[in-house]
Structures are given as C-alpha cells and as structure tokens.
Amino acid sequence: AQSVTQLDSQVPVFEEAPVELRCNYSSSVSVYLFWYVQYPNQGLQLLLKYLSGSTLVKGINGFEAEFNKSQTSFHLRKPSVHISDTAEYFCAVIRGGSARQLTFGSGTQLTVLP
Amino acid sequence: DAGITQSPRYKITETGRQVTLMCHQTWSHSYMFWYRQDLGHGLRLIYYSAAADITDKGEVPDGYVVSRSKTENFPLTLESATRSQTSVYFCASSESNPSQQYFGPGTRLTVT
Structure with a gap:
C-alpha cells in the first residue's frame, strides 16, 4: 500500500520569508504527484503536478516543487510568502498501475504572519 | 460555467436516516470521485x-452507495447514517486518470 507523509502539520512563517512544506511518499512503482491548496470553507485547488518530464515543477501563485525519486520526496517551496498564502496544503500521490487512486497526505496548515 | 457543484452544502440528519449527497459537473469528465x-x-x-455505469470502491466505502446513470451526475447515498459519517464530503472530477x-465546494454533513 502506498502512503503519503506530510512531516509538518502546522508551519507558521512571517510574510516575505521563504517556506518549504515537506512531503514524502512510499511506493515501489512509478508515481504521479500533486499539491493542492484549500482555503477556509472551500474545495481543493490544484497548485502543481508532476506526471513526467522535468523534476522541477512550477505552479500557480509562485509555488514550485521538486520530484526527488531517490528520496521519494516532493517538497513544495515558495521564496517569499504573502498573507494570502495562509491555507491548508495537501500533497497527493497516484501510483502507476491499474488502481490509480489518489492518496492524500494529512495536510499542512501554513499560517503567514504579518 | 458552473463547473462542479454539490448539494446540499450543509446537512444535519439523525442516526439511521438515509441521506443522498448530490454532485453535478458540466465538463463531461469521464472520472468522478467522492472523498471525505x-x-x-x-x-x-x-x-x-x-x-x-462503472463504479469502484475506494479506501473507505463501507456504509455508502453510489450510482452513475449519467456522465454528469454522481450521487452518494448513506443508507443508514451513523455518527462516524459526520464529515465534510467532496466530489471531484477529472478528464482522465x-x-x-x-x-466541488463540499458538503458539511452532521449526523446527530
């Protein structure tokens, strides 16, 4: 079975500081990787995805993530955060093969402080 | 462009009652999903x-029933609601997998 681990449940950071949200997955087969963001009382919105190709993926709102196969990680980064980035962030994985179900991590609450 | 909608947005029901949560998408996406x-x-x-007419179980299917007679609709039914089914339910769709x-925006369900 595959699992997704988001190492930090809460990350407070000051405005304009850099941030990294960590995500590790367990899978012995090929994977497809996603980061979603959820603002309060809303559904999830895709930030970025890795399906194949370049391991450095750029998404919306200045976020990027790097797929590291050897470390089975897909950490999300932003060089300078804004108050409006305050939200919950979910890492998710689809394992290659017939099942292809999306498995989510438990989420990281990012709080940007003024 | 409505996209994907869910109804109701909020629901309070009693233990043992049947509840159906609706999901509708306007993109004609092949795949649809229900999460809690x-x-x-x-x-x-x-x-x-x-x-x-093609459905399959996910990680936590017990106590739930789905159907998909039309591409655009994917209702989720709790046949006999339990307190452990109090949750926020999200519907999703995708063109491929x-x-x-x-x-969707989610349905907040409370079972009392």
Whole structure:
C-alpha cells in the first residue's frame, strides 16, 4: 500500500520569508504527484503536478516543487510568502498501475504572519 | 460555467436516516470521485467512477452507495447514517486518470 507523509502539520512563517512544506511518499512503482491548496470553507485547488518530464515543477501563485525519486520526496517551496498564502496544503500521490487512486497526505496548515 | 457543484452544502440528519449527497459537473469528465475529509486524515477516497455505469470502491466505502446513470451526475447515498459519517464530503472530477482533479465546494454533513 502506498502512503503519503506530510512531516509538518502546522508551519507558521512571517510574510516575505521563504517556506518549504515537506512531503514524502512510499511506493515501489512509478508515481504521479500533486499539491493542492484549500482555503477556509472551500474545495481543493490544484497548485502543481508532476506526471513526467522535468523534476522541477512550477505552479500557480509562485509555488514550485521538486520530484526527488531517490528520496521519494516532493517538497513544495515558495521564496517569499504573502498573507494570502495562509491555507491548508495537501500533497497527493497516484501510483502507476491499474488502481490509480489518489492518496492524500494529512495536510499542512501554513499560517503567514504579518 | 458552473463547473462542479454539490448539494446540499450543509446537512444535519439523525442516526439511521438515509441521506443522498448530490454532485453535478458540466465538463463531461469521464472520472468522478467522492472523498471525505476528517481532521488528521486528509481526504480519503470513498468511491470513484471511470464512466457512466462503472463504479469502484475506494479506501473507505463501507456504509455508502453510489450510482452513475449519467456522465454528469454522481450521487452518494448513506443508507443508514451513523455518527462516524459526520464529515465534510467532496466530489471531484477529472478528464482522465492520472490527471488533475477538480473539486466541488463540499458538503458539511452532521449526523446527530
């Protein structure tokens, strides 16, 4: 079975500081990787995805993530955060093969402080 | 462009009652999904559908029933609601799999 681990449940950071949200997955087969963001009382919105190709993926709102196969990680980064980035962030994985179900991590609450 | 909608947005029901949550998408996406979101668990897949009349179980299917007679609709029924089914339910759709999933706004269900 595959699992997704988001190492930090809460990350407070000051405005304009850099941030990294960590995500590790367990899978012995090929994977497809996603980061979603959820603002309060809303559904999830895709930030970025890795399906194949370049391991450095750029998404919306200045976020990027790097797929590291050897470390089975897909950490999300932003060089300078804004108050409006305050939200919950979910890492998710689809394992290659017939099942292809999306498995989510438990989420990281990012709080940007003024 | 309505996208993907869910109804109702909020629902309070009693233990043992049947409840149906509706999901409708306007993109003609092949795949549709139902998730529940609980604190500390992220989102967990309940059921999914690859096309009309094709459904399959996800991680937590017990106590739920789905159907998909039309591509655009994917209702989720709790046949006899229990308190453990109090949660926020999200519907999603995607054009293919694996691909980006588009999420609805969610239904907050409380079972008393």
